[in-house]
Amino acid sequence: MRILILGGTTEASELAQLLAGDSRFDATLSMAGRTASPRPQPLPTRIGGFGGIAGLEAWLRDHAVDAVIDATHPYADQMSRHAVAACSTLSLPLASIRRKEWQRQGGDHWIEVDSAETAAGVLGQQASRVFLSLGRLELTAFAAAPQHHYIARTIDPPGDIALPPDIRFIRDRGPFDQAKELAFLAEERIAVVVSKNSGGAATYAKIAAARQLGIPVVMIARPDKPHGVALDDARAALLWLETLLAHEPAPASRRSV
Numbered sequence: 001m002r003i004l005i006l007g008g009t010t011e012a013s014e015l016a017q018l019l020a021g022d023s024r025f026d027a028t029l030s031m032a033g034r035t036a037s038p039r040p041q042p043l044p045t046r047i048g049g050f051g052g053i054a055g056l057e058a059w060l061r062d063h064a065v066d067a068v069i070d071a072t073h074p075y076a077d078q079m080s081r082h083a084v085a086a087c088s089t090l091s092l093p094l095a096s097i098r099r100k101e102w103q104r105q106g107g108d109h110w111i112e113v114d115s116a117e118t119a120a121g122v123l124g125q126q127a128s129r130v131f132l133s134l135g136r137l138e139l140t141a142f143a144a145a146p147q148h149h150y151i152a153r154t155i156d157p158p159g160d161i162a163l164p165p166d167i168r169f170i171r172d173r174g175p176f177d178q179a180k181e182l183a184f185l186a187e188e189r190i191a192v193v194v195s196k197n198s199g200g201a202a203t204y205a206k207i208a209a210a211r212q213l214g215i216p217v218v219m220i221a222r223p224d225k226p227h228g229v230a231l232d233d234a235r236a237a238l239l240w241l242e243t244l245l246a247h248e249p250a251p252a253s254r255r256s257v
């Protein structure tokens, strides 16, 4: 069975591990190509956009894909929209791994906003020390609030984008642990954290550390991502694929229609 996994997440890598070497599945992992040196993967990998919905449809047809797993990040809503549209046109089964959101706990001081632009606005007029735990492309929004001192943690250098004047970069990638996040927030005298509600364990430590230190978190809300069959994790995706396989017609009849 030919599978396309739309990746760029821990869950996609976990599913790649589960499918690698399993002769029932012929899976390809697709990455957008945002990271200069992505982690090595145990499955054949393709990198770069498909060229919109039409490009994705063409790729799925050309590679005779039988099923698609959308394991993109909770904030990657365009790719998910394209997957829903292409799979619907081609009548292909689509499942989507939907990572649970972090829930506010006692002691959390979250300011929930709908975008990076709104996040920049709620930081206020008074100069603050702000930790931006965001993707490179979201940093541009903070050029509109140049009065703050920013520390941004990104996987790759920011590249040629508009940035606030007082910004320092730390290059690192998760998972992060709480003791280090506590030390970092305290040493840098961070007054406010800006984060997405990514969910999962790999990047939660900063949220727990902010709670412990009484630091507010400006939390950018998730987009409303369209999805196929909703699944919790990579293991559920494997079970879903096994169920499809059990109901799949024999190859000769399937390919002749």
Ligand code: NAP
Residues within 6 Å of the ligand: 006, 007, 008, 009, 030, 031, 032, 033, 034, 047, 048, 049, 050, 051, 052, 053, 055, 056, 071, 072, 073, 075, 076, 077, 078, 079, 080, 082, 135, 196
């Ligand atoms: P997006 O806004 O949903 O997608 C923008 C375009 O990037 C898509 O239309 C598609 O181009 C291409 N693309 C996205 N994911 C792709 C994939 N897995 N394979 C091939 N092309 C892909 O997504 P994004 O926010 O730019 O995120 C890009 C990637 O980074 C995703 O794989 C996502 O899982 C990962 N990621 C995102 C975030 C985040 O906060 N957004 C955080 C961590 C990881 P075409 O239209 O040309 O096909």
